[in-house]
Amino acid sequence: SYRTVLLGHGSGGRLMHELIEKVFRPLLLPPDMRVLNDAAVMTVDGLQLAFTTDAFVVDPIVFPGGDIGRLAVNGTINDLAVSGARPLFLSAAFILEEGLPIETLCQIVDSMRQAAAEAGVPIVTGDTKVVNRGKADKIFITTTGIGIVEYEGTLSADQARPGDVVLLNGPIAAHGIAVMLAREQIEFEQPIRSDTAPLHTLVAAMLRASPRIRCMRDATRGGLASALNEIAMSSRVGIQLDEARIPIQDEVKGACELLGLDPLHVANEGKLVAIVAREDAERVLEAMRAHPLGQEATVIGEVVEDPRHLVLLRTRVGGFRVVSMPAGEPLPRIC
């Protein structure tokens, strides 16, 4: 419907999903791949291999709580993890702009080293391309990951059922706000830090706690709203959230209001939503809260019958509002 690519086509909302559905999926992806999850899972000689890729173009390349290097490692680890896979290896392809200080490159690569070491997931292969000054913006990093799925349940966005419970591992919107404030050079007394973190050990604990986890999504571009709308559409269900139960740090909430952003649309880089069978919700929640990255885990809502496949939010003042997939580009180049 658009003649040219818009910034919005890259921001995790409706525009991007349209481009994927209209161009990329029909031309590139296998016709029998009904649901698009965080990773593709293929059987190879009896092994369930997970495979996922992300390009990182965040601006600025350094921000409170992280940088493009740490983001590139954690982001691909998280897409493997929420697909139920134990991450095995990563690759890293670099597109460098002519003139990038070598010192800056070393800082970014060193923070990738730290992130990979902390997560225990090695980078085993890579590529180095350089483009003329002005043809890229300092550095872009594309990481790709391989993992092994050993979960007996089927994790997929189309597995949610009415009665299931929606869990979230902690406060939202910190990453997007940290990047936007750094980009606009707005200083807060207490700097808001990105929540970027590798979620694979948190997920492993959750998977051990229940064989009836239906699906998980890391809520990156398009935030909680995109992740949950994708699940509602794929599973053909409704999702009802309780605003009072969705944790958000006060200063992040204030910054969202300052920037005119809906926290549910803002990108996270260390948050996941999980749809769990009601009878296992308590046990999974306990497992999450026992993990450093799930201490503030909480139930934020439930899956309901709804032929309109809507995500609804019970607001603090009472009543419901629709939580829509963000349309265009709330936050371009946010990861």
Add this chain to the structure above:
Amino acid sequence: SYRTVLLGHGSGGRLMHELIEKVFRPLLLPPDMRVLNDAAVMTVDGLQLAFTTDAFVVDPIVFPGGDIGRLAVNGTINDLAVSGARPLFLSAAFILEEGLPIETLCQIVDSMRQAAAEAGVPIVTGDTKVVNRGKADKIFITTTGIGIVEYEGTLSADQARPGDVVLLNGPIAAHGIAVMLAREQIEFEQPIRSDTAPLHTLVAAMLRASPRIRCMRDATRGGLASALNEIAMSSRVGIQLDEARIPIQDEVKGACELLGLDPLHVANEGKLVAIVAREDAERVLEAMRAHPLGQEATVIGEVVEDPRHLVLLRTRVGGFRVVSMPAGEPLPRIC
């Protein structure tokens, strides 16, 4: 030794290898990974998995014989193939510049579809990022591939031994020249076409013909010179080539002279060199010539003892000249 990233750091020559040795390898790659081959090969539950990634930033994005889409598919298939792996799956991460015509995107993605279909290697996962106008150049594509190695020999750049024979599957330098002429908009009556092609079935035939193939390299950035110098250094041997035996189309040779380029330094996208035990050379050559992509396969030289680890060329006029790894940027953004 340089304060900032130069175009040369991305062109497959000495500068790039220095950057990889000084920054990327020590910080990112596993310490025990002695040799850097076209793909990393890791054992997973008894399976030999090959894993490789390449970013494609070719300028222009369309050129006689191919485009960035076809290149991105064939290039990663070839890095898997020359590592002895049967390619299984590809991922494709797109960085799109705001304002890129959707029609151009569709053409590129459709040519990826064709290349993947022709090669029989599916693209199963991807990513779509958009950056502001002027922060990228139309489109960059990073493809990553997974394959399975089923060859009983050990293919690696450090396996060449004095007495081995050097095989090449066809005429060189066509890709780099095709891209440079398109970039400079130089018209030839007979347009020179890129040789981009998927080499996995050619390689499969070669592997079946001999268990004593020591290593293979697709001669992309830095051309034949880089590929052979990497092998000579890793295997601590000398390589002697015979200029008269290295096939090159006349118009390509003419264009190299016009552009002041050494054909041995010019990138190929459908050519490989193979180091084979002498006793199997004839059989492997036969297998290559029986394949559409090896019809002009020929012996171009041999591996010798040489403590200096030099690649030498016996020239048509007699005598030898050193074939050095290209230093900086003979051909920036050539793939």
